[in-house]
Amino acid sequence: MAFSTPISSSYLPRVYSQLSAHEATSETKSRICLSNASSLLQRTLTYKAGFPSHLERRESFNFKVSASVTTDVSTPELPVTPSVVKGDTWSIHKFGGTCVGTSERIYNVAKIVTEDNSERKLVVVSAMSKVTDMMYDLIEKAQSRDDSYELALDAVFEKHKATALDLLDGEELSSFLSILSIDISNLKAMLRAIYIAGHVTESFSDFVVGHGELWSAQILSSVLRKGGVDCNWMDTRDVLIVTPAGSNQVDPDYTESEKRLEKWLSQNPSKAVVATGFIASTPQNIPTTLKRDGSDFSAAIMGALFRARQVTIWTDVDGVYSADPRKVSEAVILNNLSYQEAWEMSYFGANVLHPRTIIPVMRYDIPIVIRNIFNLSAPGTKISRSPVNEIEDKKNLVTYVKGFATIDNLALVNVEGTGMAGVPGTASAIFAAVKDVGANVIMISQASSEHSVCFAVPEKEVKAVAKALEARFRQALSAGRLSQVAVIPNCSILAAVGQKMASTPGVSATLFNALAKANINVRAIAQGCSEYNITVVVKKEDCVRALRAVHSRFYLSKTSIAVGIIGPGLIGATLLNQLREQAAVLKEKSNTDLRVMGILGSKKMLLSDTGIDLSTWKEVHKEKGEKTDLEKFVQHVHGNHFIPNTVIVDCTASTDVADHYHDWLREGIHVITPNKKANSGPLDKYLKLRALQRQSFTHYFYEATVGAGLPIMHTLRDLLQTGDKIVRIEGIFSGTLSYIFNNFVDARAFSEVVMEAKAAGYTEPDPRDDLAGTDVARKVIILARECGLNLELSDIPVQSLVPDPLKGSASVDEFLQQLPSFDTDIAEKQQAAEEAGEVLRYVGVVDVTNQKGVVELRRYKKKHPFAQLSGSDNIIAFTTERYNKQPLIVRGPGAGAEVTAGGVFSDLLRLASNLGAPSC
Numbered sequence: 001m002a003f004s005t006p007i008s009s010s011y012l013p014r015v016y017s018q019l020s021a022h023e024a025t026s027e028t029k030s031r032i033c034l035s036n037a038s039s040l041l042q043r044t045l046t047y048k049a050g051f052p053s054h055l056e057r058r059e060s061f062n063f064k065v066s067a068s069v070t071t072d073v074s075t076p077e078l079p080v081t082p083s084v085v086k087g088d089t090w091s092i093h094k095f096g097g098t099c100v101g102t103s104e105r106i107y108n109v110a111k112i113v114t115e116d117n118s119e120r121k122l123v124v125v126s127a128m129s130k131v132t133d134m135m136y137d138l139i140e141k142a143q144s145r146d147d148s149y150e151l152a153l154d155a156v157f158e159k160h161k162a163t164a165l166d167l168l169d170g171e172e173l174s175s176f177l178s179i180l181s182i183d184i185s186n187l188k189a190m191l192r193a194i195y196i197a198g199h200v201t202e203s204f205s206d207f208v209v210g211h212g213e214l215w216s217a218q219i220l221s222s223v224l225r226k227g228g229v230d231c232n233w234m235d236t237r238d239v240l241i242v243t244p245a246g247s248n249q250v251d252p253d254y255t256e257s258e259k260r261l262e263k264w265l266s267q268n269p270s271k272a273v274v275a276t277g278f279i280a281s282t283p284q285n286i287p288t289t290l291k292r293d294g295s296d297f298s299a300a301i302m303g304a305l306f307r308a309r310q311v312t313i314w315t316d317v318d319g320v321y322s323a324d325p326r327k328v329s330e331a332v333i334l335n336n337l338s339y340q341e342a343w344e345m346s347y348f349g350a351n352v353l354h355p356r357t358i359i360p361v362m363r364y365d366i367p368i369v370i371r372n373i374f375n376l377s378a379p380g381t382k383i384s385r386s387p388v389n390e391i392e393d394k395k396n397l398v399t400y401v402k403g404f405a406t407i408d409n410l411a412l413v414n415v416e417g418t419g420m421a422g423v424p425g426t427a428s429a430i431f432a433a434v435k436d437v438g439a440n441v442i443m444i445s446q447a448s449s450e451h452s453v454c455f456a457v458p459e460k461e462v463k464a465v466a467k468a469l470e471a472r473f474r475q476a477l478s479a480g481r482l483s484q485v486a487v488i489p490n491c492s493i494l495a496a497v498g499q500k501m502a503s504t505p506g507v508s509a510t511l512f513n514a515l516a517k518a519n520i521n522v523r524a525i526a527q528g529c530s531e532y533n534i535t536v537v538v539k540k541e542d543c544v545r546a547l548r549a550v551h552s553r554f555y556l557s558k559t560s561i562a563v564g565i566i567g568p569g570l571i572g573a574t575l576l577n578q579l580r581e582q583a584a585v586l587k588e589k590s591n592t593d594l595r596v597m598g599i600l601g602s603k604k605m606l607l608s609d610t611g612i613d614l615s616t617w618k619e620v621h622k623e624k625g626e627k628t629d630l631e632k633f634v635q636h637v638h639g640n641h642f643i644p645n646t647v648i649v650d651c652t653a654s655t656d657v658a659d660h661y662h663d664w665l666r667e668g669i670h671v672i673t674p675n676k677k678a679n680s681g682p683l684d685k686y687l688k689l690r691a692l693q694r695q696s697f698t699h700y701f702y703e704a705t706v707g708a709g710l711p712i713m714h715t716l717r718d719l720l721q722t723g724d725k726i727v728r729i730e731g732i733f734s735g736t737l738s739y740i741f742n743n744f745v746d747a748r749a750f751s752e753v754v755m756e757a758k759a760a761g762y763t764e765p766d767p768r769d770d771l772a773g774t775d776v777a778r779k780v781i782i783l784a785r786e787c788g789l790n791l792e793l794s795d796i797p798v799q800s801l802v803p804d805p806l807k808g809s810a811s812v813d814e815f816l817q818q819l820p821s822f823d824t825d826i827a828e829k830q831q832a833a834e835e836a837g838e839v840l841r842y843v844g845v846v847d848v849t850n851q852k853g854v855v856e857l858r859r860y861k862k863k864h865p866f867a868q869l870s871g872s873d874n875i876i877a878f879t880t881e882r883y884n885k886q887p888l889i890v891r892g893p894g895a896g897a898e899v900t901a902g903g904v905f906s907d908l909l910r911l912a913s914n915l916g917a918p919s920c
């Protein structure tokens with residue numbers, strides 16, 4: 001296994017120039033595609049034919065020979081087992097600043113160390129929290145000749161004195177206080193010198209800053225001794241030797257460090273050692289530091305030097321999460337990670353370890369465990385060579401992707417032109433120009449057509465990069481060999497990390513599928529041959545949603561949908577009840593999480609960041625609801641939370657609300673509705689809406705618009721999609737009118753039966769829509785358009801049952817009050833039919849063959865199927881090419897709260913299954 005550290009941009013031109021040197025001499029055309037996953041831990045170049053043998057090992061690169069070339073940067077060899085520690089079993093603990101931030105916490109650390117039963121223990125400590133910053137501040141103040149550095153130094157003294165007074169007594173206390181006083185007076189002298197010079201050297205600064213660790217190590221070791229542990233403290237500057245390795249990095253000199261360690265241990269034998277983290281010395285014995293995350297690195301180096309049993313990094317989180325928990329609330333702690341996985345995750349800002357921390361322990365297969373000092377019951381995350389996969393036996397894709405991470409504030413640069421294809425040296429020239437401006441290349445992608453190379457750099461560096469490329473390729477651009485150097489700003493990277501992705505077909509497909517379903521556009525893709533990481537570039541504003549979508553798809557296998565309900569009237573409220581009753585079952589049985597994030601009525605709305613409690617929503621909406629604001633509502637449901645998919649369920653009968661569907665679908669918001677207005681409104685709007693729906697991955701479902709919960713749309717779509725040809729659809733489409741004519745018998749008053757239908761919840765919010773035939777006409781139009789007929793509502797002749805004098809009634813109440821005066825008109829029609837042995841039925845017809853529709857009151861013989869209905873039954877007969885002798889008939893209750901809400905609910909489940917929920 002080759003050791004790798006992140007490859008900085010300056011390596012790229014060297015890799016590419018070696019390749020182009022080969023290309024210039026090679027007979028085979030060698031460059032097809034290049035790609036590096038954004039972690040910079042690996043770069044892969046794929047060749048069409050031939051392999052440049054001179055690349056097998058050059059300078060610091062270690063190329064693997066296969067169908068591809070992998071470059072890793074080698075680290076120095078580690079020494080063989082040191083004699084002094086041979087046979088001893090050391091365990092290493094590292095405690096960061098927060099772990100030793102107060103007297104109480106230091107005491108707690110001592111307890112943890114004491115309770116570790118290992119034969120020998122080495123404890124690496126950071127400075128008490130905030131002390132390192134205080135020390136840097138002292139230097140800053142002295143350097144800028146700010147006299148307050150003296151007071152600031154007093155504060156440092158007081159902090160450590162107070163801690164020692166809390167924890168120590170007797171000889172241990174006086175000895176520490178005397179050392180502390182000497183250190184402080186030395187520091188005073190040094191800071192005075194810095195003050196006078198108005199300047200500080202790096203070694204002076206490192207010397208001053210390192211005191212925080214010296215004091216915390218001494219205090220902890222005294223506390224351990226006080227508790228009966230045989231313990232010494234180690235100033236790691238006496239042991240750990242490092243050499244600068246450029247760009248704020250150092251390389252440990254293991255051979256020299258080991259020699260010094262042997263000497264130190266022979267002079268200071270003890271069962272436990274408390275060592276200072278972060279600080280070290282140069283080969284010339286000048287104090288230095290291990291730079292960023294130095295204490296973790298110290299612990300890892302010590303782990304390697306001691307061939308430790310285990311290195312435990314104590315921190316304030318339960319372990320490594322499957323994604324940033326601030327962005328994905330369902331992120332879970334990973335019990336196990338391989339070194340490579342931890343490495344990749346850490347690159348993407350996961351709260352793991354700096355990659356260089358892993359290198360020393362990886363060599364000797366020493367596991368690192370990350371644990372939470374504030375939650376000892378959490379087992380933490382174990383990082384080792386071949387982790388036992390906790391979910392392996394589930395045999396699903398979860399096994400192969402461990403976690404997800406993101407990097408923001410990037411820009412993509414796309415260098416494009418037909419003149420690039422087959423021209424050796426182009427990549428080398430591009431990255432040489434990037435290197436010249438010191439920009440860091442985070443990800444690279446080139447399609448094998450070779451017409452463009454695209455790469456990501458930090459946003460702040462992109463201007464300089466574009467300028468450098470334009471200058472470098474000025475001639476090619478003006479000659480047209482390159483068509484453009486384009487910058488795509490505001491991008492983010494999303495990476496999926498997992499060691500087993502390599503050997504598993506379908507991982508990328510699942511990833512991209514989840515992104516497509518969340519309506520996320522992918523701008524660029526990179527995946528190295530090792531496949532530890534698949535990287536995609538997306539727009540910054542889509543990044544968190546993308547992260548949630550892929551996380552829930554892979555890791556949780558849960559389809560989470562944020563639901564916004566508009567119109568909590570009869571149907572809306574019934575749907576909310578059904579959701580409440582079914583939510584737990586759906587979560588458990590089909591891994592589907594339908595979370596209602598907002599409820600909006602015409603006057604008030606209720607919003608929640610985590611999901612509305614559906615057992616109390618009505619009271620809370622009424623009492624605590626805020627003023628309705630549709631835009632804010634939609635933004636809230638779609639934006640500010642942790643669920644990747646959004647659906648708006650429109651349970652109003654409003655045209656204004658329906659007019660928003662197009663915009664919502666365009667924004668990636670799914671729409672479900674029993675409201676007929678959009679599909680029966682102006683034809684051009686309808687066609688635009690359906691065209692958008694067909695083009696996008698966003699869903700628009702409206703089963704309950706015809707026949708309420710009856711599977712009418714579903715049946716029709718199945719017939720059409722399987723290639724059947726619809727000849728005619730006819731039936732009783734109105735639950736209200738069906739109920740009325742089924743019950744308008746035995747000399748009952750027509751108006752009385754209308755009131756019953758309204759009370760039963762069958763009518764439209766305005767029952768005149770039912771009686772006037774408008775509701776049926778809308779259903780006829782919806783079905784006709786579904787069959788491909790381009791009809792407007794006004795194309796349908798409709799026989800209204802609203803008496804002419806009432807057509808201008810001001811309100812529903814006024815209309816209902818006046819209706820009884822017209823009971824005799826309709827009673828006469830009913831009587832005439834009765835006398836002929838017939839019944840009245842209000843029917844709708846879609847005549848596909850002749851491209852027209854009609855809505856009217858007809859008479860049917862009592863034996864006719866339409867005469868056999870009861871309650872609010874709808875009956876719809878599809879005559880098709882396949883069903884031409886006997887029509888396909890769907891019959892059942894076609895109105896009412898429960899069945900309609902049930903139809904809407906089934907659309908929600910259809911959406912969930914389209915978004916990846918398992919079928920039941």
Ligand SMILES: NC(=O)C1=CN([C@@H]2O[C@H](COP(=O)(O)OP(=O)(O)OC[C@H]3O[C@@H](n4cnc5c(N)ncnc54)[C@H](OP(=O)(O)O)[C@@H]3O)[C@@H](O)[C@H]2O)C=CC1
Pocket residue numbers: 566567568569570571572600601602603604651652653654656657674675676704705708735761762763764765894895896897900
């Ligand atoms: N009843 C049935 O059997 C069937 C009904 N449908 C359809 O279901 C839909 C709902 O019907 P139903 O529940 O009976 O009607 P309701 O009148 O009981 O409920 C309508 C709801 O919509 C709200 N609302 C109206 N306009 C707006 C607006 N502009 N913005 C926000 N909210 C608004 C109302 O709020 P507020 O109360 O504050 O005014 C009310 O909560 C209709 O489209 C109907 O055609 C479909 C099939 C069957």
Ligand SMILES: N[C@@H](CC=O)C(=O)O
Pocket residue numbers: 704705706707708733734735736737762763764770775894895896
């Ligand atoms: N008012 C409608 C309700 C369903 O669309 C009806 O009566 O059918």
Ligand code: NA
Pocket residue numbers: 703704705706707708709710711712713903
């Ligand atoms: Na239906």
